[in-house]
Amino acid sequence: MRALQAFARVAELGSFTRAAEQLRWPKATITVLVQQLEEHLAVKLLHRTTRRLTLTDDGVAYLEGVQRVLADIDELDGAVAQRHIHPRxxxxxxxxxxxxxxxxxxxxxxxxxxxxxxxxxxxxxxxxxxxxxxxxxxxxxxxxxxxxxxxxxxxxxxxxxxxxxxxxxxxxxxxxxxxxxxxxxxxxxxxxxxxxxxxxxxxxxxxxxxxxxxxxxxxxxxxxxxxxxxxxxxxxxxxxxxxxxxxxxxxxxxxxxxxxxxxxxxxxxxxxxxxxxxxxxxxxxxxxxxxxxxxxxxxxxxxxx
Known part of the structure; x- marks a missing residue:
């Protein structure tokens, strides 16, 4: 889950640094999680250069599915949690x-x-x-x-x-x-x-x-x-x-x-x-x-x- 969250935020923002700032995780953690995800899938999800970061074709397809999965999990968590706690x-x-x-x-x-x-x-x-x-x-x-x-x-x-x-x-x-x-x-x-x-x-x-x-x-x-x-x-x-x-x-x-x-x-x-x-x-x-x-x-x- 952390790897999916890290990849989705990096892909959306186009930056490991901004993703780390928003998730409030160390940048090194974000980098490792995305690398481990790519190793698990045996595909490259991101093109990295010194100036820019872009999604590969596999990355584009994977991001769409990841966003759906994260939204579904968030909705499921929220539906259960909101019965017992207030929004926080x-x-x-x-x-x-x-x-x-x-x-x-x-x-x-x-x-x-x-x-x-x-x-x-x-x-x-x-x-x-x-x-x-x-x-x-x-x-x-x-x-x-x-x-x-x-x-x-x-x-x-x-x-x-x-x-x-x-x-x-x-x-x-x-x-x-x-x-x-x-x-x-x-x-x-x-x-x-x-x-x-x-x-x-x-x-x-x-x-x-x-x-x-x-x-x-x-x-x-x-x-x-x-x-x-x-x-x-x-x-x-x-x-x-x-x-x-x-x-x-x-x-x-x-x-x-x-x-x-x-x-x-x-x-x-x-x-x-x-x-x-x-x-x-x-x-x-x-x-x-x-x-x-x-x-x-x-x-x-x-x-x-």
Whole structure:
């Protein structure tokens, strides 16, 4: 079993060193286990050079079977163990910074009351994460899912609001239609993955269209995006989270162009498709789905994508 685990992790990560780090075994142990496995099979599973490591044809075929075997054993162990013990161990999760600060962190005491034996490592970023290479168990991300290697479980969708600060509107006037935006400046949001600046979306009477607005400043973090809008640096389209709702209620931000919808931002929790969903990952995924359902219902928003 240890040899199969060692081979699978080396093959997935393309590195004995990274496999040793993730399994928390000495690198020498990983090397010996893989060598013994190759001797047992009497075939070469890996091509090793000073610069790279690749699978042989036999290695590719063997890895597919090994992954199935390990997943089946993990599932069998989990099914028996979960009757007697709670999920336990290290769990690595990456979430957008704003979600970590405003949603996940305040609710974690309840999660740990349910699952006191889980040790959570919570990364906060909006950057793309390679879950296999970085050893991350699951991520929360907004927007459409384009990676078919991931299972994406929907958390819900936030209504998007077009808004600006009262100070900005006092200086530049209030646009009455999307066509008026050509005379205005935006606080744009750009993709951490591609650097692409997202256009403004509008829909009315079944017609959907986009407007690309000029900006002096743009952001790739939700909290920073809202802060720049509060500072009067332009018009923005932001998901109607609890924080945004509070700014609007206090008069710090003003919804505009309300006759035109701006769509919705879907949110997902995702994990690798080819990795068995362990008890601790399942516990977190189920909890975060429940958490966001409650948050969206409190905002009067739809928890459905």
């Amino acid at each position: 161990g290290r769990l690595r999760v990456d979430v957008p910074a704003a979600a970590g600060r405003h949603v996940i962190a305040p609710a974690l005491p309840e999660f740990f009351r349910r699952h006191p034996e889980i040790r959570l490592e919570l990364g906060s970023s909006d950057r793309p994460v390679d879950l296999i290479v970085e050893g991350v168990d699951c991520v929360i991300r907004g927007g459409l899912v384009h990676d078919d290697q991931l299972v994406a479980r929907p958390l819900g969708a936030f209504e998007v609001i077009t808004c600006a600060s009262p100070e900005y509107l006092a200086r530049h006037g209030t646009p009455r239609s999307p066509d008026d935006l050509e005379q205005h400046r935006a606080v744009n949001f750009f993709s951490s993955k591609t650097g692409r600046v997202f256009a403004f979306d509008f829909e009315r009477d079944g017609l959907a269209f986009e407007r690309q607005l000029a900006h002096q400043v743009s952001a790739n973090d939700a909290d920073t995006h809202v802060a720049l809008t509060l500072a009067g640096l332009g018009i923005a389209q932001c998901p109607r989270t609890r924080v945004l709702t509070e700014h609007i209620a206090a008069g710090r931000l003003v919804p505009i162009l309300t006759e035109w919808g701006a769509g919705r931002l879907p949110l997902y929790v995702m994990y690798p498709r080819n990795r068995h969903l362990s008890g601790r990952v399942r516990a977190f995924v189920d909890w975060v789905v429940e958490l966001y359902r409650g948050k969206l219902e409190a905002l009067g928003a739809s928890p459905r994508i």
